Amino acid sequence: MALDSTDRRILELLQENSQFTMKEIANQINLSVTPVHDRIRKLEREGYIDKYVCLLNRRKLGKSLIVYCNITLDKQKRESFEDFNQAIVNMSEVLECSVVSGNFDYMLKVVVEDGEAYNQFYQHKLSALKSVLHISSYFVISEIKYSTGISVR
Amino acid sequence: MALDSTDRRILELLQENSQFTMKEIANQINLSVTPVHDRIRKLEREGYIDKYVCLLNRRKLGKSLIVYCNITLDKQKRESFEDFNQAIVNMSEVLECSVVSGNFDYMLKVVVEDGEAYNQFYQHKLSALKSVLHISSYFVISEIKYSTGISVR
DNA sequence: TACTACAAAAGAATGTTTTTCCGCAATCCG
DNA sequence: CGGATTGCGGAAAAACATTCTTTTGTAGTA
Numbered sequence: 001m002a003l004d005s006t007d008r009r010i011l012e013l014l015q016e017n018s019q020f021t022m023k024e025i026a027n028q029i030n031l032s033v034t035p036v037h038d039r040i041r042k043l044e045r046e047g048y049i050d051k052y053v054c055l056l057n058r059r060k061l062g063k064s065l066i067v068y069c070n071i072t073l074d075k076q077k078r079e080s081f082e083d084f085n086q087a088i089v090n091m092s093e094v095l096e097c098s099v100v101s102g103n104f105d106y107m108l109k110v111v112v113e114d115g116e117a118y119n120q121f122y123q124h125k126l127s128a129l130k131s132v133l134h135i136s137s138y139f140v141i142s143e144i145k146y147s148t149g150i151s152v153r
Numbered sequence: 154m155a156l157d158s159t160d161r162r163i164l165e166l167l168q169e170n171s172q173f174t175m176k177e178i179a180n181q182i183n184l185s186v187t188p189v190h191d192r193i194r195k196l197e198r199e200g201y202i203d204k205y206v207c208l209l210n211r212r213k214l215g216k217s218l219i220v221y222c223n224i225t226l227d228k229q230k231r232e233s234f235e236d237f238n239q240a241i242v243n244m245s246e247v248l249e250c251s252v253v254s255g256n257f258d259y260m261l262k263v264v265v266e267d268g269e270a271y272n273q274f275y276q277h278k279l280s281a282l283k284s285v286l287h288i289s290s291y292f293v294i295s296e297i298k299y300s301t302g303i304s305v306r
Numbered sequence: 307t308a309c310t311a312c313a314a315a316a317g318a319a320t321g322t323t324t325t326t327c328c329g330c331a332a333t334c335c336g
Numbered sequence: 337c338g339g340a341t342t343g344c345g346g347a348a349a350a351a352c353a354t355t356c357t358t359t360t361g362t363a364g365t366a
Binding site for chain 2 (some may be wrong): 068
Binding site for chain 4 (some may be wrong): 031032033034035038
């Protein structure tokens with residue numbers, strides 16, 4: 001059930017590059033391929049590993065702009081939150097969305113092509129949602145760090 | 154050089170699950186494995202695909218808390234930004250860090266175990282940086298959406 | 307039409323990796 | 337001690353990726 005230090009090293013390696021072969025991983029941690037294979041399957045089965053994905057280069061694909069949004073909802077309406085959540089999940093421009101504590105309700109991370117595309121998104125999709133009361137947008141000028149890897153220690 | 158619609162479908166599939174076999178991808182898009190293989194290698198070579206990773210389950214690993222931070226730096230010091238950037242890149246708790254427009258300088262996404270761990274991080278690592286003038290923390294109460302996949306259309 | 311050149315894809319052969327199976331050694335426990 | 341469990345290594349089998357060769361389709365040209 002619990003992870004030992006071998007499991008953690010495997011997770012570190014797979015977070016860095018999920019295409020390492022079992023032999024490569026086995027060499028790194030001084031084991032044969034069998035235990036590496038069994039441990040990875042166990043980590044998948046028990047839900048430590050959610051999924052395997054490839055990360056694309058935003059700029060190459062013309063998605064040069066990241067915007068973080070703070071959103072406040074109109075609390076009057078009973079179903080504001082459920083409706084809003086549902087709408088957000090279906091917007092491909094929104095990569096992250098969380099309910100947060102503090103002086104607004106939601107925190108969003110939006111990826112689009114450029115300022116014009118963001119304007120379209122803002123006017124026709126985001127502020128078009130009935131439950132939205134207020135939006136503050138913070139444009140990313142420079143991305144210092146982006147990582148999907150969490151510490152497993 | 155430019156992507157056609159077949160390339161885009163391949164990228165969509167790999168963003169969803171990078172462990173689809175070439176045969177599975179080939180079947181999905183009605184091709185044989187050879188062109189699928191060649192296209193994927195081309196997409197890697199030309200930099201459309203940055204890397205392959207596995208995504209772990211935060212909660213399973215005890216990292217239950219996400220905090221977004223707004224940070225303002227002390228503009229007096231000349232090398233504030235470079236020092237700050239360097240320090241952030243080396244902090245495993247920080248998954249994302251960007252310079253943003255607006256009434257503060259940086260936007261951070263931090264992942265830690267719990268409130269106590271965040272307090273430790275805040276006091277001993279983040280506010281310990283000389284260049285930091287002000288920090289606002291927004292605790293995530295509920296994660297509505299998290300995706301690494303961008304639209305390739 | 308006939309020929310050439312080129313690009314993209316299919317099919318077959320080869321090499322590599324994953325997966326399964328079996329056995330061994332260490333550990334725990336009644 | 338005896339039996340069960342766990343973690344590991346080695347080897348064979350199966351699945352997969354990779355490479356090479358051939359085929360197909362398209363466009364240009366005489």
